[in-house]
Amino acid sequence: MASELKRLIEQVSREKGIDRKTLIHTLEEAIKSAIKKKYGSRLDLDVTFNEEYGELEAFQFKEVVEEVVDPDKQVILAEALKLDSESEIGDELGIRMDTETLGRIAAQSAKQVIIQKMKDAEREVVYDEFKSRKGEIVNGLVQRVDKGGIIVNIGQAEAVLPPKEQIPREIFRQGDRIRSYVLDVKKISKGPQIILSRTHPHFLIQLFHSEVPEISESIVSIISAAREPGSRAKIAVISKDSDVDPVGACVGMKGTRVQNVVQELRGEKIDIIPWNMDPAKFVVNSLAPAIISKVIIDQANRNMEVIVPDDQLSLAIGKRGQNVRLASKLTNWRIDVKSESRYERQKQAGYQALLRIPGLATEFADKLYEAGIGSLEDFLEASIVELEDLTHITGSTLELMRAEVQKLLASDSDSGVEGSEEQESPQTAGSEQAPE
Numbered sequence: 287m288a289s290e291l292k293r294l295i296e297q298v299s300r301e302k303g304i305d306r307k308t309l310i311h312t313l314e315e316a317i318k319s320a321i322k323k324k325y326g327s328r329l330d331l332d333v334t335f336n337e338e339y340g341e342l343e344a345f346q347f348k349e350v351v352e353e354v355v356d357p358d359k360q361v362i363l364a365e366a367l368k369l370d371s372e373s374e375i376g377d378e379l380g381i382r383m384d385t386e387t388l389g390r391i392a393a394q395s396a397k398q399v400i401i402q403k404m405k406d407a408e409r410e411v412v413y414d415e416f417k418s419r420k421g422e423i424v425n426g427l428v429q430r431v432d433k434g435g436i437i438v439n440i441g442q443a444e445a446v447l448p449p450k451e452q453i454p455r456e457i458f459r460q461g462d463r464i465r466s467y468v469l470d471v472k473k474i475s476k477g478p479q480i481i482l483s484r485t486h487p488h489f490l491i492q493l494f495h496s497e498v499p500e501i502s503e504s505i506v507s508i509i510s511a512a513r514e515p516g517s518r519a520k521i522a523v524i525s526k527d528s529d530v531d532p533v534g535a536c537v538g539m540k541g542t543r544v545q546n547v548v549q550e551l552r553g554e555k556i557d558i559i560p561w562n563m564d565p566a567k568f569v570v571n572s573l574a575p576a577i578i579s580k581v582i583i584d585q586a587n588r589n590m591e592v593i594v595p596d597d598q599l600s601l602a603i604g605k606r607g608q609n610v611r612l613a614s615k616l617t618n619w620r621i622d623v624k625s626e627s628r629y630e631r632q633k634q635a636g637y638q639a640l641l642r643i644p645g646l647a648t649e650f651a652d653k654l655y656e657a658g659i660g661s662l663e664d665f666l667e668a669s670i671v672e673l674e675d676l677t678h679i680t681g682s683t684l685e686l687m688r689a690e691v692q693k694l695l696a697s698d699s700d701s702g703v704e705g706s707e708e709q710e711s712p713q714t715a716g717s718e719q720a721p722e
Contacts, residue, residue, distance in 0.1 A: 292340035304407040310335045312404065317342050321383065328358045332380070345380040412443045413478035417471045423492045424482070428462045438464055438482060445480035453484050453516040456552050465550060467492060485515040490556075493547045494521065500535040507532075509561045512615035518608055519554055520572060520616045522561040533558045559616065566590065569621060572613035576602035579626055584658045586672075589620045591658070596625045636660030644690045650677040662691050 299306045314333040330347040348361040366373035426440035436447040466482035467489035500506040513519040523532035536558045562568040566581045580593040594602045614621045640651040653676050
């Protein structure tokens with residue numbers, strides 16, 4: 287019987303993938319729980335698995351006393367001497383219990399605890415496995431579809447694809463095969479909860495990892511990715527090998543590689559952009575195929591003003607602002623796209639406004655404007671330190687200039703003069719900013 291228990295432990299450990307020590311500890315706790323349920327919860331117990339004999343041994347510990355006050359924790363000396371002839375007052379005596387006398391109810395309780403502990407151990411194994419697979423793509427079968435999301439069988443566990451992580455207008459039915467990105471793995475009372483995603487930018491990156499050998503071999507790297515799931519995406523790529531074109535590697539022969547990714551994403555258009563360490567060149571690349579005339583950088587605020595020919599404005603901005611919005615997410619810069627005609631009108635008005643500042647020479651107005659300070663309001667908003675660096679005018683003189691600018695603005699307001707920058711109409715809006 288003892289060897290049977292040992293064989294059973296080995297079998298369950300092997301088949302369920304549960305650590306042998308964990309399983310033995312579970313059995314020990316189960317027997318302890320059963321004993322306490324039958325004889326009382328106040329017992330001082332120790333249950334251990336005897337490796338030599340392959341059996342569980344239970345001992346109840348009692349203090350040797352002259353007069354018993356608490357039968358659960360004390361034993362009279364006369365009884366103790368029968369069990370151990372060397373017992374003395376104050377000793378802690380371990381009395382072996384017969385686990386076979388637990389009875390049917392206690393045995394059933396032990397069985398339930400064992401089953402529960404085994405389930406917990408299995409869940410722990412699943413959690414540990416998928417926690418390490420966070421950020422990977424998994425394949426599965428759709429088990430059911432409901433309002434709470436798509437339940438996917440991914441082998442040892444079930445995962446959920448929430449509605450917000452599903453590509454718009456994408457439909458799955460029971461039994462369909464599905465590929466998803468492991469977004470998160472959480473511990474909850476029912477077991478590990480595995481959250482999947484098909485909308486995350488890293489899902490797109492991992493798909494290219496599986497399709498492009500140069501990426502899996504770390505010759506080509508994807509620096510960043512931006513998506514509007516189901517519609518359009520952009521990825522920025524770079525190659526460590528000058529002989530390997532990163533864009534060509536991702537596109538593949540006759541576009542086969544990128545088309546495999548597009549097919550998985552149900553037709554999502556993908557722009558592959560060469561990354562450049564120069565932020566301005568990177569932004570220009572990200573707005574392709576639009577032609578860019580000029581880029582004005584505001585490094586402090588990570589803002590770029592991009593000037594394009596009038597006939598390129600709609601192309602640069604994209605349908606409902608999508609192109610510039612994705613470019614902004616991809617580069618992590620706020621991008622303001624303007625047409626050349628509008629820029630020239632603003633430049634003239636803004637530059638003339640700076641020349642109205644008393645004591646500001648033309649050469650300083652040029653420097654301020656080139657630095658992105660193109661109006662009286664911009665002059666007030668700029669810090670004294672920034673203005674000193676640009677003009678080399680002392681801080682006290684600049685403070686006096688600020689006071690004069692405030693008077694000019696107040697005068698313009700009283701006389702009903704509009705601000706120096708031309709207001710954009712909704713029909714000719716040439717800028718789009720992505721949220722930070």
